[in-house]
Amino acid sequence: MQKRIHSQNLQQALQDRGWSQKDLAAEMGLSAQAVTNWIKGADFPRPDKLLKLATTLRLSFTDLVITPSKDQPVIAFRKKGGAKTTDAHALKAMAMGTLLKPLVQFLPEPRSLRAQIPSPSLQYDALQVVVAEVRTRIGLGVQAVLSYEHLIGEFGCNGAVIVPVLWGEKKNHKNALHILLPQDQVTFIFLNLDTRLEDFKFWMAHELAHVYTPDLAGQNEGEDFADAFAGALLFPKALAKAAYHQAAGQRDAMGEIRELQREASAHSISLYSVFCEINNYAKAEGLALLRCKDSEIHAIRNNQRGKLVSEILFDPTPPEPAAYMAAAQNVFRSAFFPSLRRMVKSKGTGPGYIQQIMDIPMQDAAALHGDLSR
Structure with a gap:
């Protein structure tokens, strides 16, 4: 079974708008025969036409197209x-x-x-x-x-x-x-x-x-x-564990962030990834989370x-x-x-x-x- 247009849904969408197949063809810049072929299953629209058809009639892919699920x-x-x-x-x-x-x-x-x-x-x-x-x-x-x-x-x-x-x-x-x-x-x-x-x-x-x-x-x-x-x-557990203890030994949240920045730079990954993985380690081990907050990490990372x-x-x-x-x-x-x-x-x-x-x-x-x- 090949993909084909769900003709019933298409015709219902036309009826809801008070359109004929000719009206749709005019809106799409196509011949009425092209629309007829889609509805009959004799032809299937190219991707650009399929996208325009879906947006014109406000139908999702699953509403507009019948396709074998395995395919x-x-x-x-x-x-x-x-x-x-x-x-x-x-x-x-x-x-x-x-x-x-x-x-x-x-x-x-x-x-x-x-x-x-x-x-x-x-x-x-x-x-x-x-x-x-x-x-x-x-x-x-x-x-x-x-x-x-x-x-x-x-x-x-x-x-x-x-x-x-x-x-x-x-x-x-x-x-x-x-x-x-x-x-x-x-x-x-x-x-x-x-x-x-x-x-x-x-x-x-x-x-x-x-x-x-x-x-x-x-x-x-x-x-x-x-x-x-x-x-x-x-940033697996071995790295997160070492980074956690380094960060936890700092005086304040900004000291923690500096440690996180060092790790992020060394591994060429985002500051937020380091922050998340360290806190994930802390949660798993029942330890206190870092003092620095998501909002602080995002502000620094974006700059x-x-x-x-x-x-x-x-x-x-x-x-x-x-x-x-x-x-x-x-x-x-x-x-x-x-x-x-x-x-x-x-x-x-x-x-x-x-x-x-x-x-x-x-x-x-x-x-x-x-x-x-x-």
Whole structure:
């Protein structure tokens, strides 16, 4: 069974507005026959038309589209602070997932053995056992500084394709997007390089947790576990214990904060992550929490931000298409662009496809397409 428009819901939405199919076609800038074909199931709208159809009729993806549940993409956003995921955002991500399916055949053969966390738990000691196992698997001690490069190999080993994107620091409501194609057992992880290094590492660890727990993808429980996993992986118990006793020995809250800043700088992670993990350790051990408050940590953190990952990787920015795609392949070991190149040359895929699967401006998609076509 292929995806098709939920004709009953569409016609009900038209009736509620007092519209005919011709009225909808005029609103969409299409022929009446195109709308008729959607309703009859003879055709399915392209992602941009699907998004416009949903927003015009104010229908969600699930209300508008009938799709086999086993074939429906599973999406999860790593949103910017205060950002809200709307139906339009979800619909666009679903459309991206649908369009990514033809690319799967051009990806390298996935490995059959994959690491999973069978019983993900937020309980402190259980979580520490899990992150210790992950650190051991990537060859890192419990007190060593974890870089995002350490995490990259784990994605490829577990059927996840990293897609580094340049979405702008403030232009996009999301900083990471997780799209799981259940039937294909492939996950695409879109990571915005226009983000601060300390945040980028957290988001990568967060997304890795999703890869380890595919059954929780797209659920609130999965988001909660991924956040807890990321913090614990970046600053595990051994580090939190030592930092707690150093901070607790200070005279006041500002002395504590200075100790936390030192740890955050040493590990290139956010001050807030250090603060949370130390307090998590204190709670688990029945110790007094730090005297400094969330509000103080956020105020200081917001005034002391590091470089964007894109600034670290590229000089100048934005990079040329060839340099950008080379970084995706060599730094992030991503098969995305080599696979896309094979698809472009094999199928004659145009820049519009690239624009839609990457959610980037057409001008940027055209530049990438020109390089991929050579």
